[in-house]
């Protein structure tokens with residue numbers, strides 16, 4: 001982050017009253033304003049007529065308090081916030097939004113720099129994009145940017161259609177497809193870790209690495225997203241975007257520079273090198289009753305808004321093979337699920353064992369391999385596990401670790417949305433997903449969407465169905 005002042009912007013959050021806006025975007029925007037990096041104004045847009053500018057300011061103040069933002073300390077009267085209803089989303093209603101934008105730009109003496117942030121249900125993306133374009137909001141004397149929340153499409157076909165629609169009104173250089181995982185400091189640190197530590201980079205290949213595990217485990221169930229989640233499931237909701245983004249950062253080649261297109265070229269190359277996924281190497285699961293961290297939990301089909309007959313997967317584990325010189329033969333095993341034993345996001349790299357054991361009392365199988373475990377949440381940092389001899393006469397090996405934890409060294413880590421919004425304002429697309437990248441990712445997973453997988457039950461509070469173990473060829477998952 002450089003501290004250069006950003007020119008004034010008008011931010012329009014379509015969906016400015018929603019859960020994402022309330023919990024993530026508005027707190028992040030207020031923190032950015034506090035840092036005084038930019039003078040920006042915001043219009044929250046929604047369907048309802050329930051707000052005017054004043055009640056919207058109250059709504060934002062309340063939301064910030066609920067999220068633990070100290071608004072007293074900010075001394076903010078929120079007079080930079082406005083509300084506008086786009087009702088049912090007709091062209092006329094967007095025309096009235098365009099009039100409001102023009103009026104505010106004139107009144108506030110802004111030069112036409114605008115960000116449109118689509119924080120609406122995905123079914124609304126096409127209409128919002130089309131209307132923003134049709135009423136000419138995508139044209140001004142300043143810089144115009146469009147931010148689109150996840151999920152970008154439901155399969156390859158819909159992602160292509162959405163890309164075509166966006167490109168009708170915006171140039172790719174104006175488009176910011178969000179995958180908020182990329183805004184996490186620790187995810188960005190994967191690049192720093194890999195490309196500034198030559199020691200690890202020289203080990204980062206099929207000669208030294210036996211397998212890579214990527215786990216995103218949640219303890220929560222579907223919560224308030226029942227209707228949406230039951231239609232999409234874990235493969236679309238988590239694997240296609242978050243876990244696959246982590247995979248590309250772990251597996252990519254060294255980019256020429258840390259510039260948006262250099263990084264994104266390399267990520268796309270990884271996706272194109274992944275072999276078609278074998279359906280035998282995909283395990284689906286669904287949670288049943290159990291206890292998560294001592295609290296009783298209902299089964300998925302008992303959740304409010306979920307059909308008793310639902311076969312939607314709340315857990316997916318699958319194996320990917322990247323067919324290139326660096327990774328051929330190294331399995332990448334991805335795993336995600338709800339209501340699992342604990343909430344954790346981590347990448348575990350298992351290195352190869354020594355070729356033979358010189359210790360008479362241990363076979364080579366008894367010598368645990370070195371592991372590098374990069375924890376992206378909750379205790380951001382890493383552990384490098386290695387073997388030492390325990391003191392004493394006989395040779396007894398013990399596993400120890402080198403441990404680094406972000407918060408112990410650096411204190412508060414900025415929220416992902418704070419980082420991403422700042423990048424949007426600065427025009428840095430490195431942490432956003434490019435059109436060909438999102439399509440390459442859907443290309444990989446779309447064939448699985450029409451396959452009828454067995455959905456294995458797992459008790460809430462466990463690590464998912466036992467069947468997922470078979471993906472590790474007799475080894476154990478790193479996080480158990």
Ligand SMILES: NC(=O)c1ccc[n+]([C@@H]2O[C@H](COP(=O)([O-])OP(=O)(O)OC[C@H]3O[C@@H](n4cnc5c(N)ncnc54)[C@H](OP(=O)(O)O)[C@@H]3O)[C@@H](O)[C@H]2O)c1
Pocket residue numbers: 014015016017018019020021045046047048086087088089118119120121122124149150151180
């Ligand atoms: N919530 C999260 O933690 C989260 C995390 C990652 C990604 N996302 C993504 O963020 C987006 C929003 O999610 P959310 O959880 O905030 O949803 P939400 O709580 O249901 O809020 C939806 C927002 O969109 C507005 N809206 C609905 N239909 C509209 C339309 N036709 N035209 C204009 N505005 C409309 C609503 O306005 P009214 O209130 O006036 O109806 C509300 O402000 C989704 O794409 C979701 O996948 C959310």
